Amino acid sequence: MTTPPSHPAHPPTRVQIVDSFDTLVGTPWAGDINALCWRRELEGDFAEVVAALAVGPGITSLDAETLRGLSLGPAGRKAVACLLEDLHRLDAHGLQPTLDCINGYTNDPQPGPVRTDVCSFHVDSATAEADTYLCTYHGASSWGLPNEQAVRRIDQPETRTALLQAYGGADDAAFDAWLEEHFYNLHYAALPEAQPYAFGTAHLWRIATLWPGCPVPPCIHRAPDPLPGYKRLLLIS
Numbered sequence: 001m002t003t004p005p006s007h008p009a010h011p012p013t014r015v016q017i018v019d020s021f022d023t024l025v026g027t028p029w030a031g032d033i034n035a036l037c038w039r040r041e042l043e044g045d046f047a048e049v050v051a052a053l054a055v056g057p058g059i060t061s062l063d064a065e066t067l068r069g070l071s072l073g074p075a076g077r078k079a080v081a082c083l084l085e086d087l088h089r090l091d092a093h094g095l096q097p098t099l100d101c102i103n104g105y106t107n108d109p110q111p112g113p114v115r116t117d118v119c120s121f122h123v124d125s126a127t128a129e130a131d132t133y134l135c136t137y138h139g140a141s142s143w144g145l146p147n148e149q150a151v152r153r154i155d156q157p158e159t160r161t162a163l164l165q166a167y168g169g170a171d172d173a174a175f176d177a178w179l180e181e182h183f184y185n186l187h188y189a190a191l192p193e194a195q196p197y198a199f200g201t202a203h204l205w206r207i208a209t210l211w212p213g214c215p216v217p218p219c220i221h222r223a224p225d226p227l228p229g230y231k232r233l234l235l236i237s
Contacts, residue, residue, distance in 0.1 A: 035205060
């Protein structure tokens with residue numbers, strides 16, 4: 001699958017564009033919309049920030065002290081100011097954000113008929129009302145997929161048969177519970193004519209998760225496949 005466009009001519013199905021943080025956090029879910037995007041252009045050199053970070057393989061969480069301690073030029077300091085502002089505004093809203101520098105993933109995808117890592121199309125889930133917020137400042141961004149252009153992997157006959165063989169039992173309520181226990185129910189496959197879209201860089205997104213009583217379907221999305229030597233700067237809550 002080729003990389004989808006990050007700036008389509010029209011917002012993809014189920015995506016609503018907003019013009020402020022207050023609108024992003026305050027808009028109730030309704031109708032077909034399950035993703036809100038605050039489109040922005042941020043000042044600063046985020047590549048300089050990433051280059052100044054001494055991170056090893058995997059995911060490194062960054063705090064304000066680390067960011068302020070980096071040796072940067074004026075453009076890099078502007079980028080840090082944007083990062084700190086986003087962390088503050090989300091934290092003030094009670095969203096507990098984290099800022100990560102992703103230098104590949106240290107865990108290989110588990111073998112089996114269904115890939116269950118973040119690079120597979122999936123939905124986030126929660127036991128109570130919750131949304132996912134995310135923004136990519138540098139590197140490849142996440143992808144989204146309209147719900148009507150996807151099918152749950154466990155609803156594909158050949159995949160369900162393979163999972164049933166791995167389970168070693170009957171296709172009953174206990175099997176369904178096993179699927180949920182291993183998160184197989186959260187992963188999706190794109191239909192042949194699907195048109196995924198990229199979240200793009202700098203934009204702050206709020207996407208719907210799967211929780212009891214959510215009025216809209218959860219947003220299907222995935223992380224980009226890591227490329228050797230390319231780091232990603234991601235805020236997520």
